[in-house]
Amino acid sequence: MSADFLYTIEVILNGLMAGVLYALVALGFVLIFKASGIFNYAQGVMALFAALTLVGLQEGRVPFAHLINAVFGTHVHNFEWTLPALAAIILTVFVMILFAICVEKLILKHLVNQEPIILFMATIGLAYFMEGFGDLMWGSDVKKLNVGLPQGGSFWFEDLTIGWAAEGEKFYGMYVDVLDVWAAIIAVVLVLVLTIFSQYTKSGRALRAVADDHQAALSVGISLRMIWVLVWSISGFVALVAGMMWGAKSGVQFSLSLIALKALPVLMLGGFTSIPGAIVGGLIIGAGEKLFEFFVGGFIGGATENWFAYVLALLFLVFRPQGLFGEKIIERV
Amino acid sequence: MRDANKTIKGTMRNVPIMEIKNIVLRFGGVVAIQDISFDIFEGEIRAIIGPNGAGKSSMLNVINGFYHPQDGEVWFRGKKRAAMKPYQIAHQGIARTFQNIALFKGMTALDNIMTGRFTHMRKGIWSQIIWRGAASQEEYENREIVEKVIDFLEIQHIRKTPVGALPYGLQKRVELGRALAAEPQLLLLDEPMAGMNVEEKEDMSRYILDVNSEFGTTVALIEHDMGVVMDISDRVVVMDYGKKIGDGSPDEVRNNQAVIDAYLGISEK
Numbered sequence: 001m002s003a004d005f006l007y008t009i010e011v012i013l014n015g016l017m018a019g020v021l022y023a024l025v026a027l028g029f030v031l032i033f034k035a036s037g038i039f040n041y042a043q044g045v046m047a048l049f050a051a052l053t054l055v056g057l058q059e060g061r062v063p064f065a066h067l068i069n070a071v072f073g074t075h076v077h078n079f080e081w082t083l084p085a086l087a088a089i090i091l092t093v094f095v096m097i098l099f100a101i102c103v104e105k106l107i108l109k110h111l112v113n114q115e116p117i118i119l120f121m122a123t124i125g126l127a128y129f130m131e132g133f134g135d136l137m138w139g140s141d142v143k144k145l146n147v148g149l150p151q152g153g154s155f156w157f158e159d160l161t162i163g164w165a166a167e168g169e170k171f172y173g174m175y176v177d178v179l180d181v182w183a184a185i186i187a188v189v190l191v192l193v194l195t196i197f198s199q200y201t202k203s204g205r206a207l208r209a210v211a212d213d214h215q216a217a218l219s220v221g222i223s224l225r226m227i228w229v230l231v232w233s234i235s236g237f238v239a240l241v242a243g244m245m246w247g248a249k250s251g252v253q254f255s256l257s258l259i260a261l262k263a264l265p266v267l268m269l270g271g272f273t274s275i276p277g278a279i280v281g282g283l284i285i286g287a288g289e290k291l292f293e294f295f296v297g298g299f300i301g302g303a304t305e306n307w308f309a310y311v312l313a314l315l316f317l318v319f320r321p322q323g324l325f326g327e328k329i330i331e332r333v
Numbered sequence: 334m335r336d337a338n339k340t341i342k343g344t345m346r347n348v349p350i351m352e353i354k355n356i357v358l359r360f361g362g363v364v365a366i367q368d369i370s371f372d373i374f375e376g377e378i379r380a381i382i383g384p385n386g387a388g389k390s391s392m393l394n395v396i397n398g399f400y401h402p403q404d405g406e407v408w409f410r411g412k413k414r415a416a417m418k419p420y421q422i423a424h425q426g427i428a429r430t431f432q433n434i435a436l437f438k439g440m441t442a443l444d445n446i447m448t449g450r451f452t453h454m455r456k457g458i459w460s461q462i463i464w465r466g467a468a469s470q471e472e473y474e475n476r477e478i479v480e481k482v483i484d485f486l487e488i489q490h491i492r493k494t495p496v497g498a499l500p501y502g503l504q505k506r507v508e509l510g511r512a513l514a515a516e517p518q519l520l521l522l523d524e525p526m527a528g529m530n531v532e533e534k535e536d537m538s539r540y541i542l543d544v545n546s547e548f549g550t551t552v553a554l555i556e557h558d559m560g561v562v563m564d565i566s567d568r569v570v571v572m573d574y575g576k577k578i579g580d581g582s583p584d585e586v587r588n589n590q591a592v593i594d595a596y597l598g599i600s601e602k
């Protein structure tokens with residue numbers, strides 16, 4: 001095989017891996033949008049908050065340390081323990097469930113039957129609140145997240161592919177980040193579990209029922225508030241997984257909350273209501289932006305990854321506004 | 334018309350399962366229901382009729398908890414009912430169907446009817462996610478009951494079809510199935526035969542009568558087709574402009590002057 005062809009494959013492969021991470025964020029949006037019609041602007045901040053909490057718990061940081069020190073003049077920063085990764089993850093899951101309950105009690109409960117735009121504004125407020133709250137709770141420094149996932153390039157894969165190039169061509173094997181591979185595996189498992197949960201369990205059915213018809217759901221005994229807590233907990237969990245992967249890749253810091261913006265074009269491509277759509281959309285955007293940079297970027301000055309996804313989303317909005325897998329938009333006249 | 338000597342297995346006649354006492358329902362300045370009282374006996378088929386806008390659906394929504402009346406009491410099984418959310422009332426054993434079919438359109442007929450079992454499924458969320466044993470056992474048990482409902486309504490062939498793709502008559506039947514799956518003590522039907530042809534109406538009538546006689550389910554229904562109402566119901570309440578203008582057996586109601594006036598208009602004297 002020629003080296004150029006192998007490079008292309010390498011680019012696609014890495015693009016797909018990046019796409020999986022986009023898809024993870026988009027998944028959180030889809031879950032909440034499907035069940036309650038709310039576009040949750042805070043999804044990215046939830047990922048940041050979950051990652052912050054995870055690091056904080058793992059390293060035994062004292063929550064609100066700066067606040068406590070400022071008020072009481074103390075100098076507490078760390079507890080004298082660190083937690084194993086798994087324990088910290090489980091604790092963080094509980095924190096996210098608590099967060100979901102608070103969102104329902106403090107926000108959603110009071111906005112029943114309001115316009116989607118009002119709920120959307122509420123989530124913008126929530127996003128800014130959570131941003132500040134996360135900083136206040138765990139400090140605003142860039143944190144290193146290590147949950148024991150392997151990182152760096154895979155030598156095995158490099159060695160495997162190095163012999164694929166034709167004789168005499170310059171090719172040093174394909175580079176694949178092991179963390180990305182893990183992210184892909186975890187994303188696949190997550191989607192499978194979510195699908196099984198929503199198809200074959202009582203609560204999953206109730207979730208789909210609420211998404212379809214509120215009144216009918218109430219009439220068969222489903223409590224809407226219970227479902228909201230459930231769906232926000234699940235998307236909190238998805239946010240944790242996304243935050244964990246991105247955090248391990250690039251450190252836990254404020255910019256993590258901006259990955260939500262990367263999920264927007266994914267949603268426009270895949271459709272706001274489709275779980276497979278979020279995955280496929282993420283993969284298309286991931287591979288598409290890397291390929292575009294590789295083939296076209298060089299001629300137009302590079303840095304195309306910053307805008308390629310949005311232009312693609314724009315084209316979709318013009319020609320297929322419901323996305324690839326979204327429900328068809330039927331307007332009654 | 335039904336025989337007066339109709340027997341219902343194991344249930345005593347004339348024991349009220351639900352008593353509606355002096356219900357008043359207002360929407361702003363509009364009075365939807367004005368001081369209405371009636372009762373529903375255990376094991377009977379009770380019809381609520383009246384011209385459009387008489388407040389029949391509002392009455393059903395009060396019983397089912399979608400509306401909270403400004404005044405009056407609802408007694409269920411001999412106890413005064415506190416103000417409750419609709420989903421809590423569903424857990425008490427009251428199921429319903431809607432005038433404009435309210436099914437979960439994206440789900441299959443089977444899944445729709447399975448949601449009807451919601452009030453009977455007790456296993457918690459953790460058991461569903463982590464330890465599937467008990468939860469899937471529960472799924473199987475409830476699935477059996479759902480299959481019985483499907484057999485009863487003769488809709489085996491559409492079990493796996495998304496209900497949004499079904500014709501109107503079948504959707505109505507699936508909705509009835511979802512309500513039946515809850516094994517309700519009181520079944521509320523809001524115009525179960527609206528928009529059906531004669532054949533479909535006959536089928537639906539038969540299902541309602543069978544549910545009533547085989548399972549002893551108490552049925553309260555709203556219906557416009559007078560022929561059907563007179564044929565299948567034991568007693569009829571007539572409403573007009575939010576007021577009760579008649580109550581009694583189909584024969585009594587048919588000969589009630591106020592009812593005749595409401596339906597045919599009062600001639601100029």
